[in-house]
Amino acid sequence: MLCLLTKTLLMSLSVERTTILTYVTQLAKRYDEHGQRWAIIARSLSGRTDQQCMGRWRRHLDPSVERGNWKKEEDEQLRKAFETHGARWAFLARDIEGRTAQQCRARFYQLRQIEEEREEEEEEKKKKKKRQTFSDEEEEKKEEDGAKKDE
Numbered sequence: 155m156l157c158l159l160t161k162t163l164l165m166s167l168s169v170e171r172t173t174i175l176t177y178v179t180q181l182a183k184r185y186d187e188h189g190q191r192w193a194i195i196a197r198s199l200s201g202r203t204d205q206q207c208m209g210r211w212r213r214h215l216d217p218s219v220e221r222g223n224w225k226k227e228e229d230e231q232l233r234k235a236f237e238t239h240g241a242r243w244a245f246l247a248r249d250i251e252g253r254t255a256q257q258c259r260a261r262f263y264q265l266r267q268i269e270e271e272r273e274e275e276e277e278e279k280k281k282k283k284k285r286q287t288f289s290d291e292e293e294e295k296k297e298e299d300g301a302k303k304d305e
Contacts, residue, residue: 181207182215212254220252224261228253232262 177199184195184207192204199207212219224232228250235249235258243255250258 177202178210178215181210185211185215213256218252219254219257229261229265232258232265236262 180199181195184198188194190208192208196202196204196207231250232246235246238249239245241259243259247253247255247258253261
């Protein structure tokens, strides 16, 4: 029974994978033919809207989009562009080659979170050091008081 279920599942996954690969291949072919005319492309791909086609292309297929980890230089460019443009992600993305507006926005908030965590760690270290200093001073005072009693 388990083997039959496994085979059925594998066949189902294989059909689904084939369907996705066919869609992706057709989308790339249609993009080469029609450029960014998403409504025309969608009409030739049954069951897909222009927004779905555009989203799939931009998020997953567009070869001009860098999908790897961000480099330090890109992070610096992002910070500078944010100072210039603010949270206008489409304008900001123009300054960073190979990155989309969505990638820039996500990375900016990721960097902000990292910086906030660092600041919290630094603040906690300062508090800990202050507590330790206070504790050391109290210990010294007790020792002084004890030494005075012994006299």
